[in-house]
Amino acid sequence: MxxxxxxxxxxxxxxxxxxxxxxxxxxxxxxxxxxxxxxxxxxxxxxxxxxxxxxxxxxxxxxxxxxxxxxxxxxxTPGFMPEATAELATAALAQRLEAIVGQASPGNRSCAIVNRSPMNEPQRDTYARVAIQVRLQCGVPELAAVLHAIESGSPRLFVGNLNVVAQRFYFAPGTGQAAPGEGGLDVSFDLYGYLRPGVQPAAPARGEGGEVIDAP
Structure with a gap:
């Protein structure tokens, strides 16, 4: 129950x-x-x-x-170029080249810039870089002085794709005529430097004939 x-x-x-x-x-x-x-x-x-x-x-x-x-x-130790833009840095490269060539050969008697033109640099390295393509006609001592001044100065600049051709007859700067001589060199190379971090690369300005337009 x-x-x-x-x-x-x-x-x-x-x-x-x-x-x-x-x-x-x-x-x-x-x-x-x-x-x-x-x-x-x-x-x-x-x-x-x-x-x-x-x-x-x-x-x-x-x-x-x-x-x-x-x-x-x-x-x-300033390794980067101090310019604020890629255009100014490209113009500075051209001005630096002119100064170095002028110091190596005052009055361009033994070394002269035949051509310089900006190069569009793709972003291949960690830091963006600017470059110009250069062609010179120089004697051997003057070329050595130019290359040494480029790579030993500040900010750091570099030479790439160096091509040197000896000439039996070459144009003697300052004379207006071709002259025979030993040691006349036709030189071409790429001159480049690196921008500071944060500066974006840009297409450099071109003038007539592909020359760099210097910044005012």
């Missing part, structure tokens, strides 16, 4: 637990528990983000000191 009421009580208790579970899943979990879990996750994310920002702020003085050291080192 007591077994049936006891079984009914367990059955009623089971039904009550089922109803409570359904009520929790329908009413409590989506409206209370789930928002609390999402808020807790968001709080943890914000705490981690705050920790990273605080660590970054603590390292800021060290970063500033390191940046100042790098800038001072770059100022002591």
């Amino acid at each position: 007591n077994a049936v009421p006891r079984r009914d009580r367990w059955l009623a208790l089971g039904l009550l637990l089922g109803v409570l579970a359904i009520a929790y899943l329908v009413l409590v979990h989506p409206w209370w528990t789930q928002p609390l879990l999402a808020a807790n996750t968001r709080i943890q994310q914000l705490q981690q983000r705050e920790l990273r920002q605080r660590m970054a702020l603590e390292q800021a003085p060290q970063v500033r000191r390191r940046l100042q050291e790098m800038r001072a080192q770059q100022a002591r």
